[in-house]
Amino acid sequence: MSFRILDAGDAALTIEFGSIIDPALLAEVNALDAAVLRRKQAGELPGVIETMPxxxxxxxxxxPLVTDRDAVLATLQPLIAAAEHGSTTDGRHWRxxxxxxxxAAPDLAEVAGAIGIGEDEVVALHxxxxxxxxxxGFLPGFPFMGDLPAPLRLPRRAQPRVRVPAGSVAIATGLTAIYPWESPGGWHLLGRCPVPLFDARRTSPSLLAAGDRVRFVPVSAQECRAIEAGLASAEIDPMQWLESAPTPAENAA
Structure with a gap:
């Protein structure tokens, strides 16, 4: 395993495992992140505030008033070495x-035309x-997900939108994502997910986390509105779309 240490001012350092988007690199990042959290919870990383994967x-x-770069790095070195054995199978599965x-799908026809297939085929692929x-990243709760089927790998839109509605499901390059909030954006919009991805009132505000796996289930516009109404009235729990979660033993691995 190769990695490099990058200083980020006097109060942070970055461990970089590579330069591409790859599940193997993500496994190393997540394994290190989990190991740091365990050490921090055990009181073995005084002065460490948080991590950003x-x-x-x-x-x-x-x-830096409690610890310094050298002390943090000395504790991290064995954890970095162990991260090589990280696994991508520890995340939760969502539908x-x-x-x-x-x-809900303003760019569906354009995407279908660009790759020369029907709109139904685009939906089936996605x-x-x-x-x-x-x-x-980008926005609180915004999940960068991959990898798209090869036919759907399009560059970003030449003209970004000033406003992308919250819940928009989008694609660009080899990735797909869901916008948790209204914001500017340059990705192609294929649909809309009614499930809120961020809620500051939850213990874990972001519904999804790095390492999770997601499948999308097509629903009609009427079904989408019914889900939104149920979520708004608290009759529907967002966790109902959690298909499976790792066992405590898997989490500890």
């Missing part, structure tokens, strides 16, 4: 509803794959 790296933030109809959540 990405596709290929982990940034560790620390309080999230997506409406691929009408206003909903027929299982996606790995590589990281959460």
């Amino acid at each position: 990405t596709f290929r790296s982990l940034t560790v933030f620390f309080d 999230l509803p997506v409406c691929y109809e009408g206003e 909903s027929g794959a299982e996606y790995l959540v590589y990281m959460i």
Whole structure:
């Protein structure tokens, strides 16, 4: 395993495992992140505040009044070496509803035309794959998921939108994502997911996490509205779309 250490000011350092988007790199990042959390909870990392995982790296933030770079790095070195044996199978499995109809799918026809297949085939391709959540970023709860089936791998839109509606399910390059909030965006919009991906009131505000796996289940516009109404009235729990979760033994591995 190769890695490099990058300084990020006087209160953070980044461990970079590679330069590409790859499940093997994600496994190393997640294994290190979990190991740091365990050490922190055991009181063995004084001064370490939090971590920030990405596709290929982990940034560790620390309080320079309590510890320093060398002390943090000395504790991290054996954890980094052990991260080589990280597994991508520890995440949860989700089946999230997506409406691929009408206003929910403003770019569906354009994507179908660009790759020379029918709209139904685009939906079948997108909903027929299982996606790995590589990281959460850009917006709170925003999941970068891969890998898209090859025919759907299009560059970003030439003209980004000023406003992308919350819940929009989008694709770009080899990735797919769900916008948890209204925001600008340049990805192609294929549908809409009615399940909220971020809620600050939850113990874990982000519904999805790096290492999770997601499948999309097509639903009609009417079903989508019914789900939204049920979620708004608290009659439906977002966790009902959790298909399976790792056992405590798997989590500890």
